[in-house]
Amino acid sequence: MPTQPESDVQASEDAFRTEVRQFLAAHFPAELSGTGNMLAGLDGPTNETPVQKKWREAVGERGWGTPTWPKEYGGGGLTKGQARIIEHEFAKVGAYNPIGGMGVMMFGPTLLEYGDEKQKLEHIPPICRGEIRWCQGYSEPNAGSDLANLQTFAVDKGDHYLVNGQKTWTSGGQWADKCFAIVRTDRSDKHKGISFMLIDMDAPGVEVRPITMISGTSPFCETFFTDVKVPKENLVGREGQGWTIGKRLLQHERTNISGGGRLAGMMGQSLADVAKKYCETGGDGALVNKVLRDKIADFEIRSNSFLLTARRAVEESKAQGGVSEISSVLKKVGTKLAQERSELLIEIRGLQGLGWEGDEFGDDELEDVRGWLFGKAATIYGGSTEVQNNIIAKRVLGMLDHQ
């Protein structure tokens, strides 16, 4: 395709910006400004208000919630530049993207890559319209860090598979319509015996039990499959290709959890500002408790060098045209710092920072307690810190495999 002269690009971007603004003026209800997208979260049922539903439908109809996905499957068919314009214009009026969740973040991109035409036509458009919630059937009681050890088994019954087994940590399983799962179709080969298939959560034999976490919430479930019939057309890729497809999906997961969320947490309110509210300060504004002051400074210096490292990883990756090797440290360092920060908040607030419920505690205090507890998961999921260390040692430092 011939490159357009710069002025033409500018003109078409301006035209598109106007189109987005007109769309927002016509469809975005002011009362939703500044609110978030429930569908993107995992910790609540889908109770859309009629206003929220209308907004979702308006965005979904244009495919603007998944702007760069192909138009023929319900995406926006737009360029990255146009997607940025949408993001920018939405943010300006406080509009959230009502399309989200695991279907958008992980499953959709993977199916677009590995699915057949019929599967893409069936499953991608409802994701683009935000009509279907997907959950992930990966971990099992005996397959956590050693995921390929999974034992849920699918027996070939001609036109369908019969699936038996148990999945765990199924995020949002109690609210999901469908599950993308990796299951065993062959016991003779650990990795090549795995297949990727799609299971209806309301199929007979599927049972979901929410797990109450130490934070008091139940965002994860145990999912049991007892003689669940899965039609052959729900196999993605070939039988035995599941490990390859499943790992590709995990890359999409890591891209999504390594970026914004964790860094945003680190940029939250300065610990020193919180400390000044809860602890004594001298005339010069310095914290009187010198030991606590030292701990806060120590933490903030290290979190600064982490943020600088995250930025450097992006710059290096851009300059090299490949992933920079220091990207490998971001997950383990960032999650550790976030946990340290939560612990320091408790030290700063004392017992007032350990409230479970009640009006005597502020919303921020209660949220930080739940965040502290739930944050313990961050060094476990998405490849535990120990797995990250193995990856750094073997793939980056070239230390040989331990046996």
Add this chain to the structure above:
Amino acid sequence: MAVLSEEQEMLRDMARDWATKESPVSEFRKVRASGEPHAYNSSAYAAMAEMGWAGIIIPEAHGGSDFGFMSAGLVVEELGKTLTASPLVTTTIAAGAILLGGSDEQKAKWLPRLASGETVATLAVDEGAHCDPAAIATSVSGGKLTGRKAFVHEAHGANLFVVAAKDGLYLVEKGDGVSLTTRKLTDQRSHADVSFAGAAAEKLEGGSDSLLDDVLDRARVLSAAEMLGMAQAVFDTTLDYLKQRVQFNQVLATFQALQHRMADLFADLAQMRSAVEAGLQAVDSGFGVARAATIAKAEANRVLHAISNQGIQLHGGIGMTDEFNVGFYLKRARVLEASWGSSSYLKDRFAQLSGY
């Protein structure tokens, strides 16, 4: 590694090549064996100046290349890798002080001499064993400076001192009224207590109210660059050693306990490099220098401390021998950690800068 310009890459490659070929750690051993108090090879420093390294932050009009602190840091890092003994860091810091506070005449007089290597310079601030710019008793009266400075780096080779007095920074030439008492420190480099007894002094009148802190911040980022090179060298050497050493019929690198420790150090080193490069870049941009320099040196202190200790531990008994280089890095590490701000000093400074 920050994304570098073509000139910076060439400069770094040149420094790496020279340090590896002309100034490996065996050269430092020769300096140590010579027992000379100035503790560097003069012809090696002349060669460095010849290559333009003493003038990297000095404007072209004064005989330098005006490449800035980030570029100077690249060279200093490469020299730190091989523990090259030279007054390059202190001379560059002094040039930085003159650039910030010197008059046009002072700049025209001194900067070309510093750039050419003809004049070696250093910074004399502290009067005790700790970094404490608030506790200065040195005073000047009628152009004569009197006071005693402790543990001055590169004092033996220096013929120009940038001296902190109560009312500001002064330039003092070696000569009448200047006397040295050698203080042999564990790094076997040049350190001395310097007494100034009515020595002729010329004030650096320019610069901001915080000129001394601004100069110390430059000392911090350049020392941090040297420390970065040292940390990288110890890490690389240790990793190589773990890949060769066999115990229990296994290469040590295959033990998971050691793999995870190296993964931790690798992450620390990544943070150190980010902080040091950001500190150097902040000096060049002039934006947020105090904070960035404090973070740079604090992270350099933290990470080099850990890596120099683990370098010995992971080498095992052989790391304890004088024959092996890793011990030299440990000894130099502690001297640099204690200079221009220890970890506790820098954390205190960071909290002050942040208003708590």
